[in-house]
Amino acid sequence: SSCVLYRQPHAIPRFLALCMLHAIVLEKWCLKRALATGLRFSGTEALQLLPKKERALINGKTLAKYNEVVRNCAREKRWQAAVFLLDQVVARNLKPDVVTYTSAGVGCKNAHKWQRALWIFGAMKHEVLPDAVAYGMAIGACEKGLLWEGSLFLLSDMLHQSVAPNAFTYSATMSACNRATRWLCSLQLFKTLPSRKAVDSFVCNAAITACEKGRQWRDALHVLINMEALSIRSDRVSFNATISACDKAHAWDHALHLLYGMRAARCSPELVTYNATMSALGRAHQWKLAVGLLRSMPKSVEPDVVTYSVLIEALG
Template identity: 25%
Template sequence: MPDKKSEHGVSRLHFLEERDEETLSRRLIKLSQNNKVRSATELFDSMRTSGLQPSAHACNSLLPCYVHRSPLADAMRMFEFMKAKGMATGHTYTLILKAVASNQGYVSALEMFNKIEEEEDSKKIIDVIVYNTMIYFCGRAKEWMLVERLWRRLEQHSLNGTLLAYDLLDNIFVQCGQSELAIAAYQEMLQKGLDPSEDIMKAIIASCTKEGKWEFAMSTFSRMMRAGMNLGLILFNSIINSLGKDGQDELAFRMYHLLKQSGLKPDQYTWITLLLALYRSGRCWDCLKLFHGIKGKHPTLLNDHLYNTALISCEKLGQWEHGLQLLWLMEKRGLKLSVVSYNHVIGACEVASKPKVALKVYQRMINQRCSPDTFTHLSIIRACIWGSLWTEVEDILEQSSMATLWMDIQMQILV
């Protein structure tokens, strides 16, 4: 029995007493399924040497063995043989592209895919699963532009995207920050009568809220509710935040009530988004009222972010006394007082024309070793100017060592 050198090493050729191609092909399938690569290779080479042709099913069974357990050259040899004999299927192309992408990277796989697409015989064989494979590998490399191109080519070749294809598209576009494309892929999926998965709809809601498309987010949310899907706190918070940003405070509170009806408990982020929804809608008094409600019923949830959100309304209303009370409460509770916290109270003093109180807050800030920023200096100096406290203005300018600060203030006064 002569030996034949192949990419697997030395492949022993056998004299085949059995000459029936179908029977031998079944043996080849069984050997491949049992991962007996060497034995399967010897039988494959022996059949070819004897002028017998393995079936397409047999070759497709052996190819995955080469892909997972042998060098890429072995898989390529089998692929070229199958293509030459007209036995290559969509599954064949999927396997070989996976092998090339895993061994040589997505760029090599894409080059191979482009060549396959140009071949007339291959065009008829490539199916949506082959496209899914390339979309996956390009998406894993964060190449969203290539993914979009593959998606468009899928349409050009009149291939209908599967649920898996749209799942891949949405996840890739969301991860790459391409919200518009994610929403477009989702809408196309709905138009084709496909039912999106829970993960896809959650990703779409995240994209919609990011883009400020709260109406589309709400419709997707309603679809999830009708389907009995799991609606988590993060999802509610995301929509409440989006509604608040667009000044839809009443809808934001409807979502909050729905959240409670769903048996969920609001967290710190929920309250922050509701407070900001009221503030952005110009309902600053309601914002402070809600804050005190939270302080009374959920004191353990209070953190520096919630206090700062309430301080924004104090600044807007010029409620310097209220702002001071919140500032002292923060100190008493041991919460972090940042430059932002002090700035809001100084801003409230400026609005209320209380320059001397603003100076005391400013001095307290310095004593607590909290470094003032440009906004601090601009606010405290404006307050002192309108109070004609010129000596204090000079002292602050000297302490700040900011040569351009005075020019900034003069420009604001002129405006």
């Protein structure tokens, strides 16, 4: 199965071809492509995107100063400025490091310019060894581009390069699979995680979301229960996805139990939570419970069209 690609080096060639098509594995020209494509302004205009304080920093013309400004640009989704600064570092022969490339890539990824983020990652691989943060950036770009196979390839490449994946890279890969409706791949990856250190709330939530998409409500409950055993705090995403899985599987009693259990977990239900629970009740024609749940909703949670639609279904 392609889902376990990251543990099968012999399977890489097929995905290598795929990734080349999507400009994940790149030649040196890709940095020029990343720097040039879509930038419709001159260097002077690009500098105007930087506050005076940041322009003063790069006047020092040291890589450390450039990296500081590129990180700021990435954080604030100023991808054009981040790409321009990377271009300046290259032009000044300052030899960009993994921080420079990764920060510029994050800026592009955060601004939904995922193709450009992948071009930058590919260019980085020809100059410096990417670290776990850099791979996480590229995998996150694959997630935005729905390139689930690309995310699995990158996870495999991390192991090949002896770069240890972390919880973020695993959760991003699982999310990429979930978004591309490859929920089974996401679950298989979750079940093969190497250690407790690779698991956090984001990884667990990605696994629960995969269960929800696959209508695997028992598996979703299992992950949710195990979060407590692993001292990982469940949140609204955890409960909402599990309740939604129960709803799709007509397990209305479990959905209702989970909603009430949220309070014990110091997690306040929101409208999405109530709607998913009422939907489960509606499918089972448990109209009395549905009406009671509607009446028990706090004033801070206002019913919407979905709420009344599922209530009508319950009454029908």
